[in-house]
Amino acid sequence: MYSLTVCDHIMIAHSFRGEEFGPAQKLHGATFAVEAEFRAEKLDHLQLLVDIGLAKVELRRILDTVDYSNLDDNPAFTGINTTTEYMAFHIHSLLAAACRDGRLGAGGQAVGSLKVLIRESPNAWAAYEGAIA
Amino acid sequence: MYSLTVCDHIMIAHSFRGEEFGPAQKLHGATFAVEAEFRAEKLDHLQLLVDIGLAKVELRRILDTVDYSNLDDNPAFTGINTTTEYMAFHIHSLLAAACRDGRLGAGGQAVGSLKVLIRESPNAWAAYEGAIA
Amino acid sequence: MYSLTVCDHIMIAHSFRGEEFGPAQKLHGATFAVEAEFRAEKLDHLQLLVDIGLAKVELRRILDTVDYSNLDDNPAFTGINTTTEYMAFHIHSLLAAACRDGRLGAGGQAVGSLKVLIRESPNAWAAYEGAIA
Amino acid sequence: MYSLTVCDHIMIAHSFRGEEFGPAQKLHGATFAVEAEFRAEKLDHLQLLVDIGLAKVELRRILDTVDYSNLDDNPAFTGINTTTEYMAFHIHSLLAAACRDGRLGAGGQAVGSLKVLIRESPNAWAAYEGAIA
Amino acid sequence: MYSLTVCDHIMIAHSFRGEEFGPAQKLHGATFAVEAEFRAEKLDHLQLLVDIGLAKVELRRILDTVDYSNLDDNPAFTGINTTTEYMAFHIHSLLAAACRDGRLGAGGQAVGSLKVLIRESPNAWAAYEGAIA
Amino acid sequence: MYSLTVCDHIMIAHSFRGEEFGPAQKLHGATFAVEAEFRAEKLDHLQLLVDIGLAKVELRRILDTVDYSNLDDNPAFTGINTTTEYMAFHIHSLLAAACRDGRLGAGGQAVGSLKVLIRESPNAWAAYEGAIA
Numbered sequence: 001m002y003s004l005t006v007c008d009h010i011m012i013a014h015s016f017r018g019e020e021f022g023p024a025q026k027l028h029g030a031t032f033a034v035e036a037e038f039r040a041e042k043l044d045h046l047q048l049l050v051d052i053g054l055a056k057v058e059l060r061r062i063l064d065t066v067d068y069s070n071l072d073d074n075p076a077f078t079g080i081n082t083t084t085e086y087m088a089f090h091i092h093s094l095l096a097a098a099c100r101d102g103r104l105g106a107g108g109q110a111v112g113s114l115k116v117l118i119r120e121s122p123n124a125w126a127a128y129e130g131a132i133a
Numbered sequence: 134m135y136s137l138t139v140c141d142h143i144m145i146a147h148s149f150r151g152e153e154f155g156p157a158q159k160l161h162g163a164t165f166a167v168e169a170e171f172r173a174e175k176l177d178h179l180q181l182l183v184d185i186g187l188a189k190v191e192l193r194r195i196l197d198t199v200d201y202s203n204l205d206d207n208p209a210f211t212g213i214n215t216t217t218e219y220m221a222f223h224i225h226s227l228l229a230a231a232c233r234d235g236r237l238g239a240g241g242q243a244v245g246s247l248k249v250l251i252r253e254s255p256n257a258w259a260a261y262e263g264a265i266a
Numbered sequence: 267m268y269s270l271t272v273c274d275h276i277m278i279a280h281s282f283r284g285e286e287f288g289p290a291q292k293l294h295g296a297t298f299a300v301e302a303e304f305r306a307e308k309l310d311h312l313q314l315l316v317d318i319g320l321a322k323v324e325l326r327r328i329l330d331t332v333d334y335s336n337l338d339d340n341p342a343f344t345g346i347n348t349t350t351e352y353m354a355f356h357i358h359s360l361l362a363a364a365c366r367d368g369r370l371g372a373g374g375q376a377v378g379s380l381k382v383l384i385r386e387s388p389n390a391w392a393a394y395e396g397a398i399a
Numbered sequence: 400m401y402s403l404t405v406c407d408h409i410m411i412a413h414s415f416r417g418e419e420f421g422p423a424q425k426l427h428g429a430t431f432a433v434e435a436e437f438r439a440e441k442l443d444h445l446q447l448l449v450d451i452g453l454a455k456v457e458l459r460r461i462l463d464t465v466d467y468s469n470l471d472d473n474p475a476f477t478g479i480n481t482t483t484e485y486m487a488f489h490i491h492s493l494l495a496a497a498c499r500d501g502r503l504g505a506g507g508q509a510v511g512s513l514k515v516l517i518r519e520s521p522n523a524w525a526a527y528e529g530a531i532a
Numbered sequence: 533m534y535s536l537t538v539c540d541h542i543m544i545a546h547s548f549r550g551e552e553f554g555p556a557q558k559l560h561g562a563t564f565a566v567e568a569e570f571r572a573e574k575l576d577h578l579q580l581l582v583d584i585g586l587a588k589v590e591l592r593r594i595l596d597t598v599d600y601s602n603l604d605d606n607p608a609f610t611g612i613n614t615t616t617e618y619m620a621f622h623i624h625s626l627l628a629a630a631c632r633d634g635r636l637g638a639g640g641q642a643v644g645s646l647k648v649l650i651r652e653s654p655n656a657w658a659a660y661e662g663a664i665a
Numbered sequence: 666m667y668s669l670t671v672c673d674h675i676m677i678a679h680s681f682r683g684e685e686f687g688p689a690q691k692l693h694g695a696t697f698a699v700e701a702e703f704r705a706e707k708l709d710h711l712q713l714l715v716d717i718g719l720a721k722v723e724l725r726r727i728l729d730t731v732d733y734s735n736l737d738d739n740p741a742f743t744g745i746n747t748t749t750e751y752m753a754f755h756i757h758s759l760l761a762a763a764c765r766d767g768r769l770g771a772g773g774q775a776v777g778s779l780k781v782l783i784r785e786s787p788n789a790w791a792a793y794e795g796a797i798a
Contacts, residue, residue, distance in 0.1 A: 001529065002484050007522035009387050013279035013295035013336070018179045022186065023334040029279035029295010031387050046417045047485040052523060053421065068289040070279070085135050086180040121275050121297050122787065123140035124185060130134065142786050146678035146694035146735070151445045155452065156733040162678035162694010164786050201688040203678070218401050219446040254674050254696050255654065256406035257451060263400065267795065268750050273788035284578045288585065312683045313751040318789060319687065351534050352579040388521065389539035390584060396533065408653050412545035412561035412602070422600040428545035428561010430653050467555040469545070520541050520563050550711045554718065617667050618712040655672035656717060662666065 004049040005037040006056050010063045014071035014082045021081075027072070032087060033119040034063065036095055037129075038104075038111045050099075050107035058103050062094045084118050085126035092116040092128045099132050137182040138170040139189050143196045147204035147215045154214075160205070165220060166252040167196065169228055170262075171237075171244045183232075183240035191236050195227045217251050218259035225249040225261045232265050270315040271303040272322050276329045280337035280348045287347075293338070298353060299385040300329065302361055303395075304370075304377045316365075316373035324369050328360045350384050351392035358382040358394045365398050403448040404436040405455050409462045413470035413481045420480075426471070429519050431486060433462065435494055436514040436528075437507075449498075449506035457502050461493045483517050484525035491515040491527045498531050536581040537569040538588050542595050546603035546614045553613075559604070564619060565651040566595065568627055569661075570636075570643045582631075582639035590635050594626045616650050617658035624648040624660045631664050669714040670702040671721050675728045679736035679747045686746075692737070697752060698784040699728065701760055702794075703769075703776045715764075715772035723768050727759045749783050750791035757781040757793045764797050 013029040036059050038050050066074065071082040080086065092114055099108040115129035146162040169192050171183050199207065204215040213219060225247060232241040248262035279295040302325050304316050332340065337348040346352065358380060365374040381395035412428040435458050437449050465473065470481040479485065491513055498507040514528035545561040568591050570582050598606065603614040612618065624646060631640040647661035678694040701724050703715050731739065736747040745751060757779055764773040780794035 001527070002488070003526045003528075004484055005524050005526075007388070011290075011294045011296050011387070013293050016179075020179060020181065020184055020186075024277075026334050027279050027336045028277045028334040029297075030277050031295075031297040033388050043482070043484055043488075046415075046419060047480040047482045048419065049484050049525065051419055053419075068292050068294040070293045081180040083176070083180045085137055085176055085182050089135070089176075121277070122273070122299050125138050126182065127136045127138075128134070129136075140787070144689075144693045144695050144786070146692050149445075153445060153447065153450055153452075157676075159733050160678050160735045161676045161733040162696075163676050164694075164696040166787050201691050201693040203692045214446040216442070216446045218403055218442055218448050222401070222442075254676070255672070255698050257404065259401070259403045259448065261401050268754070268791070268793050270750055270791045271789065282578075286578060286580065286583055286585075309748070309750055309754075312681075312685060313746040313748045314685065315750050315791065317685055319685075347579040349575070349579045351536055351575055351581050355534070355575075390537065392534070392536045392581065394534050406654070410556075410560045410562050410653070412559050423543075425600050426545050426602045427543045427600040428563075429543050430561075430563040432654050467558050467560040469559045520543070521539070521565050548711075552711060552713065552716055552718075613712040615708070615712045617669055617708055617714050621667070621708075656670065658667070658669045658714065660667050 001039055001041060002043060002049050003037050003039045004052065004055070005035050006052060006059060007033065007035050008056070008059050008063055009033045010067040012066060012069060012071050016081045016083070018081065030120050032084070034059070034091060035117040037115040037117070039113045039115070040111050042110070044107055044110070048107055050104050050111060054104045054108070058098045059095065062091060062098065083126070084120045084124070085128065088116045088118045088126050088128040092130065096132045134172055134174060135176060135182050136170050136172045137185065137188070138168050139185060139192060140166065140168050141189070141192050141196055142166045143200040145199060145202060145204050149214045149216070151214065163253050165217070167192070167224060168250040170248040170250070172246045172248070173244050175243070177240055177243070181240055183237050183244060187237045187241070191231045192228065195224060195231065216259070217253045217257070218261065221249045221251050221259050221261040225263060229263070229265045267305055267307060268309060268315050269303050269305045270318065270321070271301050272318060272325060273299065273301050274322070274325050274329055275299045276333040278332060278335060278337050282347045282349070284347065296386050298350070300325070300357060301383040303381040303383070305379045305381070306377050308376070310373055310376070314373055316370050316377060320370045320374070324364045325361065328357060328364065349392070350386045350390070351394065354382045354384050354392050354394040358396065362396070362398045400438055400440060401442060401448050402436050402438045403451065403454070404434050405451060405458060406432065406434050407455070407458050407462055408432045409466040411465060411468060411470050415480045415482070417480065431483070432518040433458070433490060434516040436516070437510045438512045438514070439510050441509070443506055443509070447506055449503050449510060453503045453507070457497045458494065461490060461497065482525070483519045483523070484527065487515045487517050487525050487527040491529065495531045533571055533573060534575060534581050535569050535571045536584065536587070537567050538584060538591060539565065539567050540588070540591050540595055541565045542599040544598060544601060544603050548613045548615070550613065562652050564616070566591070566623060567649040569647040569649070571645045571647070572643050574642070576639055576642070580639055582636050582643060586636045586640070590630045591627065594623060594630065615658070616652045616656070617660065620648045620650050620658050620660040624662065628662070628664045666704055666706060667708060667714050668702050668704045669717065669720070670700050671717060671724060672698065672700050673721070673724050673728055674698045675732040677731060677734060677736050681746045681748070683746065695785050697749070699724070699756060700782040702780040702782070704778045704780070705776050707775070709772055709775070713772055715769050715776060719769045719773070723763045724760065727756060727763065748791070749785045749789070750793065753781045753783050753791050753793040757795065761795070761797045
């Protein structure tokens with residue numbers, strides 16, 4: 001099994017609903033350092049898993065939909081706590097769709113599974129991994 | 134599959150028995166930077182895998198049983214080399230029990246598997262992963 | 267010259283005023299990983315620069331005044347852009363005062379200068395350094 | 400499942416063939432920071448997965464075959480783009496053989512699978528993982 | 533004293549002349565992770581040291597003159613070993629000129645000194661620092 | 666001003682005397698990740714600050730005098746707490762002497778000052794810097 005990972009980051013504001021969140025119920029924010037890991041059983045004829053340039057562009061395009069914003073104001077997250085684990089799932093969904101739709105070329109369509117990991121601080125991170133199809 | 138990871142560290146003394154260990158047969162020590170990764174198929178109704186506050190408290194409580202000590206003097210490790218890979222297993226056992234016992238709340242009981250990774254130096258680390266049940 | 271550095275972090279929301287900030291004029295947020303470096307010419311009779319336990323407690327106490335909050339709502343920052351470089355200066359001022367006031371013990375009062383560095387993302391950080399007195 | 404990881408690095412020159420590579424078609428180079436993760440179901444009687452000393456020596460011996468060289472001139476890579484993902488596979492093959500051949504001792508022969516991860520820059524890396532046998 | 537640091541990286545091929553270099557006399561390569569630290573006594577009226585967007589653009593523009601290339605073929609380095617310490621000086625010269633020429637705005641012209649640090653591997657790096665003027 | 670930094674690490678046991686140390690009065694241990702930064706105003710005719718190979722060998726030779734040992738048993742530290750800041754000073758003294766004695770070649774003798782930084786955990790480190798002469 002091969003994998004290729006590219007990184008980028010976003011800077012967002014949000015708040016959480018639920019007593020479990022303690023002080024994080026107040027409006028606060030986070031730098032989310034995002035790692036997108038593409039996995040495939042084979043490389044193509046150029047020894048590439050996916051085109052790393054396309055991968056970075058697509059990840060950036062997806063992150064731009066939430067970067068520099070208050071997630072509390074985003075209709076996509078109505079009634080949802082935008083926890084790090086949930087945001088990993090959200091970005092995974094969009095990036096998996098980009099693979100399926102051919103935005104990462106033939107290599108992206110050959111990707112079997114995808115893992116999105118988000119570092120929220122030096123000592124906490126969350127991830128979502130799952131099949132592309 | 135979702136995952137959530139929290140980190141902490143301990144500073145311990147120990148020595149190893151067996152010629153294979155060379156100079157590490159002498160009493161020496163290590164900073165063990167510990168990463169505990171909780172894995173589950175689903176998030177709860179608040180979009181949480183486990184309560185990160187509880188996870189940090191339980192990991193700290195477990196690490197306190199060995200932090201700032203000489204592992205050679207600990208009856209739990211009689212006749213056992215406290216290698217990094219073994220200590221990952223040891224902490225895994227205690228943290229898995231904490232999940233089963235409800236110390237990490239309902240989220241902890243829904244955790245499917247757990248991975249404990251310990252970094253012993255900038256260029257060596259070990260881990261143990263396994264089911265909670 | 268000796269130095270001792272301790273780290274912690276905060277998660278804040280804020281926005282900036284000024285066209286130069288582009289998309290960062292919108293409400294967004296950041297994880298600020300804070301490094302506080304204490305400098306002194308000598309160690310004390312116990313070979314300590316400052317008591318690392320006290321240093322961590324004081325840094326945490328200061329960070330608690332802004333952690334999990336929207337800096338735009340904080341009267342301390344009225345008319346001020348809470349840039350990373352400015353926040354380094356702000357935390358420096360509070361931590362220098364804690365040293366002068368004896369909150370870090372005799373070691374803290376012997377500190378000659380202090381540097382506060384804040385990492386806002388994997389590829390950008392800012393700092394402020396200056397004398398304690 | 401236990402794992403043990405050791406790290407080292409190489410500094411190589413190379414170029415890529417294929418329009419997809421853009422400016423990387425020109426002769427350039429990279430520092431490849433290599434992480435070799437050995438996995439096994441059990442530890443031996445000394446609580447070791449593999450002898451970490453042997454593991455470092457074998458990884459170094461393998462890396463020496465390509466370190467400080469121009470990969471374009473290496474007959475092993477004729478007609479092959481030495482992408483990061485391919486080089487992870489290449490090093491995996493050699494290190495898996497070293498395990499099978501007993502170069503890492505009995506521990507190495509008990510290794511079930513191996514993952515080789517190569518960091519090519521602060522924000523991109525690739526890996527290959529597979530069974531030893 | 534305030535400072536602001538931005539990062540980027542390049543991937544280059546080169547070789548060294550001189551027996552002291554041992555195997556590095558052969559054509560090889562490196563990923564140079566570059567950190568540019570701008571220093572100033574004051575922030576501007578917006579609480580900025582330099583416009584971080586401009587700083588990243590100028591650093592990138594300068595790095596593009598050597599990225600994805602064989603430094604041995606670059607007339608700028610005839611008769612010069614492109615060691616990490618020398619490349620830090622080279623990039624420092626170009627970035628200092630960019631500050632003086634106003635490419636980083638008024639903030640850049642108020643920069644007092646600049647440090648360029650290049651990480652060549654996980655355990656070696658070099659830097660050059662000096663006044664802008 | 667140029668600088669060149671090389672890294673290595675040691676794994677030691679020790680204990681501290683003084684109530685201020687709390688639980689660290691018990692025998693425990695640490696991984697000390699050591700960074701040695703050499704500073705000089707000029708590079709030599711090969712564009713080198715110091716021979717990086719010699720620097721690594723000398724740092725290793727010095728670290729070997731304390732690696733894999735219990736510092737409490739070392740006569741060099743009788744009556745001294747081997748705090749991270751003190752150990753930075755200790756290693757600085759030995760490495761500065763190595764420079765003066767010509768063990769790092771002519772480059773080492775041209776070094777003006779030296780900084781030794783020791784990371785004891787992911788969130789605490791200490792350093793000593795001073796002139797070579």
